[in-house]
Amino acid sequence: MNKTTRKFLSGAMLATLLLPAAVFLHSGFATVADSAETTERLAPKPEHQFASRLATRFISGYHYHRGDLEEELSGRIFEQYLRLLDPNRVYFTAADIADLERYRGYLGDALKTSDLDPAFDMFERYQRRVAERVAYAEDLLEEGFDFSIDEEYRFDRTEAEWAADGEALDEIWRQRVKNDWLRLRLADQEDEEIAETLGDRYSNLGRRISEFNSEDVFQFFMNAYTRSIEPHSAYMSPRSVDNFEISMRLSLDGIGAMLQRETEYTTVMEVVPGGPADLDGRLQSGDRIIGVAQGDEEMVDVVGWRLDDVVQLIRGERETVVRLEVLPADNALSGPSAVIDIVRNEVQLEEQAAQRELIEVPAGDDDVRRIGIIRVPVFYVDFEGRARNEPNYRSSTRDVRRLINELAEEDIDGLVIDLRGNGGGALVEATTMTGLFIDEGPVVQVRDSRGRVSLEQDREPGMAWDGPLAVLVDRRSASASEIFAGAIQDYGRGVILGESTFGKGTVQNLIDLDDLSRTENDRLGQIKLTMAQFYRVAGGSTQARGVVPDIALPTAGDPEEFGESALDFALPWGEIDPADYRPMADLSGLIGLAEERHNERLAEDDELQGLLEEIAEWEETSDRTTVSLNEAVRRQEMEESEERRSRRFSQSRSPHDAVEGPDAEADESEDGVSDEDSEPDLYLVESARILSDLIELDRETHLLAHRGDLKLSASID
CATH class of the missing domain: 2.30.42.10 (PDZ domain)
Incomplete structure (x- = not known):
């Protein structure tokens, strides 16, 4: 691949919470509380009871989603807590769950009254079950396995029924341990070494579960509570x-x-x-x-x-x-x-900073179009330098403006802003960067828990780039990335390419419970609370749906199964009145024609066909929840997979075969490694091609550009 x-x-595959960069x-x-060996009895402490009362009151009063959840909240907490403890359903039996059901309708009230005993009771049972499974797994290592038998192991049990009893759980663990052994065997480890490795693994599992302390248990339970409301609120213990x-x-x-x-x-x-x-x-x-x-x-x-x-x-x-x-x-x-x-090293600011490149796309027999690319990994700003009015403080907007000027000097015909994998950052940067491409106006609306709406606006006249523009996004583009892409789309300023973005349209604040407490001795921890929601200038939210691209590029998986909408209890998409703004153009006609050309390339281009084949292969295997425990079958599957990858790699072309860059004549890179071994970024190449198509299609309508000196598009009179 x-x-x-x-x-x-x-x-x-990333269907998980994207936290602030x-x-x-x-x-x-990410960290949780430090583990320390302890013989402490697992029981709630007075500070845990106080923190639970304080947190529940504050959350119920100030969370953005203050709907009536009373009837279903306890059941949600019960399910979330079980999911935190035993997500793959390999420790508890159906009998355990039936016994614990007595807590299902009570946990919400238990939090309000600071009765944390049910949470600790459930956790202690979990510890016992883990110890039993570890002992059973260690016994299996003495027996060994026959890998010539045809049987399947269900490794993904997240949606499976709970094991009926201990005997059924024994069979699940027999297959699990056999699979662990086989995986190491396929990595060419000897049986003696495998037994030692797995023995250490299982004993470490038991030891570490036994080391959890009361603070850990309270944090788990409080996070089951916050996740039962929506996925971005959380509790952090003092540690x-x-x-x-x-x-x-x-x-x-x-x-x-x-x-x-x-x-x-x-x-x-x-x-x-x-x-x-x-x-x-x-x-x-x-x-x-x-x-x-x-x-x-x-x-x-x-x-x-x-x-x-x-x-x-x-x-x-x-x-x-x-x-x-x-x-x-x-x-x-x-x-x-x-x-x-x-x-190991620290993250380097220069490597986070926006960077540029240039792609030349064939346009006719002898002509090319020069497409500038600016990659923005995160929306960053030096807040201290900005507050002090330092003339050269660093920000993503300032860097992108500089890169636009550099690319303009190289006579580019169009510009692609690459936001793939950009999980967000500073809201002010999303606003000011949007301002580089529009003339003054609102960028995003923010609605708080009381229904009050405020506007983040671009107040700087003029545009740094007023030519043809595309924004490339993927499902990891979140938060500030979605604000930027949504504004560009609503204004009709450019075309959005890629796949639907993550869909995180909420705002969180960090609340220190110690500041709300009247006591000085006990530390209570902090809660991260969702207190506002973003809305686009056209009125729709970025929440749950994300930004839907104008032209979708090939991607793996069902968009509904990834991102915000796939998270439990994510807040729904919503809509408010649009802001007072004026769209710059209606690009729908051009987009439809450009999409037709894109689809033609998908059917004819060898590299794009290879990409489609890889996506199809991934989707076929990603839906599997079982794996063979027959060694011969597994080895054959591995060999076939490696053969397919090798074949595709040998067929792949240099990026210079697809597009011509500014250094296309160079045979070697600065470090002496031939560029012929590098692989093209097919999504970036195809984005440049689509923008080139749009420029050509815009010769008559003049919708993409808003200046008179652009090479291939005249401005609107």
Whole structure:
């Protein structure tokens, strides 16, 4: 699978909460409370009871969605708590669930009255069940397995029925352990080594679950509560707050990735632009980290570990090497792993900054159109420098303006703003950057929990670029990216290409419960609360639906299964009155004609056909919830997959075969590596082609450009 497709497909697997970029720019990871060995009895503390009363009152009074959830809230909390404890349904039995059902209708009232005993009771049962499963798994390692038998293992049990009893759960775990063994066997490990690795894995799982303390349990339960209202509100315990504040104060060094725990695996949610992992290029969102090693030391198996413990292994001194063993996002749990070595460092501002390139698209027999590309990884700004009125403070808007001027000097015919993977950033930057492409006017509407609407506006006359414009987005484009793309679309200022964006149209504030408390001794933690929602100038929200592209590019998966709308209890799309704004053009006619040309290329272009084949293959395998436990079958599947990848790679062309760039005559890059081995970014190339088509189609209508000196389009009189 080529690099472009891998990045796009791994993004398709990201159906999880996108948090503000600032949380990860320095630390590169998410944290939960530190684990410490303890013999503490798991019981709620007085400060937990006080915090629950305070938090529930504040959330019910100030959350943006203050609808009447009383009748269904307890049931939601019950389901969310079970999902946090046993997401893959491999610990509890149906009998356990039937017994715990007595809490289903009570948990909402329990929070209000600070009766936290049900939450701790459920957690203690979870601990016991994990200990039982670990003991059973360790016994299985003594027996060994026959890998010539044809049987299937259901590795995804998130939607399965709960196991009827302990005997049924034993069978699930027999297959699970057999699959764990087979996966290592396919990686050419010897049986003795496999038994030792898995023995350590299972014992670590049991030990780490037993180490959870009362603060952890309270945090889990409170997050079950906040997730039952909507997915972006959360509770952070005092210890988690400390970790977060440390990560924001210090330049902590890591790999530059946002991690989360899914079942027993630590999964990469997002690779931070400009971080060590991003610059390395091999780690992708959706990859599962199963081992961590320091330099040349022995790899430590981390399956089943707590998230914060995995983070501690990955974090380290600057300029040191950490090795990660990962299951790639586009491989099943059965697939081969890969080892990636990354040099720890802090995220570099220069690597986060907007960057430019130029693509020349054939236009007729001897002509080309020059399409400028500006990649914006995040909407960034130096708030302190801006507040001090420093003349050269750094911001994404300022950098994009400079890059536009540089590209204009190179006589470009059109401009593509690439927002793929841009999870947001500063609202002010989304507003001011939109202002580079429109003449004064509103950019986004913000509605608070009381129904009051305010406007964020571009107040600067004129445009930095008033020629043909396209914006390239994907489902990882969120928040500020959606504000920018939505405004460009509503004004008719440019064409939106790619896939529907994430759909995060809500605003969160961080509330310190200590500030609301009258006590001084106890620390209560913080809540992240959704308190407002974004609406486009045309009136529709960016929430849930995201920004729908004018021309959709090929993508994997059902858009309804990814992004905000796929999250439990996401706030719905809504609409308010449009703002007072004047669209600049109606591009619908041009877009329809350009889409026809795009579809023709999809049917005829070899590289785009290869992309469609890879997407079809991914969709076929991504729906699988089972895997064979027959070694011969698994090896054959691996060989066939590698053969397909090798065949496609050998057929892929250099980017210079598809388009001509400014350095097309160079045989080698600056580091002496031939560019012939690089792969084209097919989505970027096709975006440039579509914009080129639009420029040609606009010769008569003159809708794309708003100036008189543009090469291929006249201004409107």
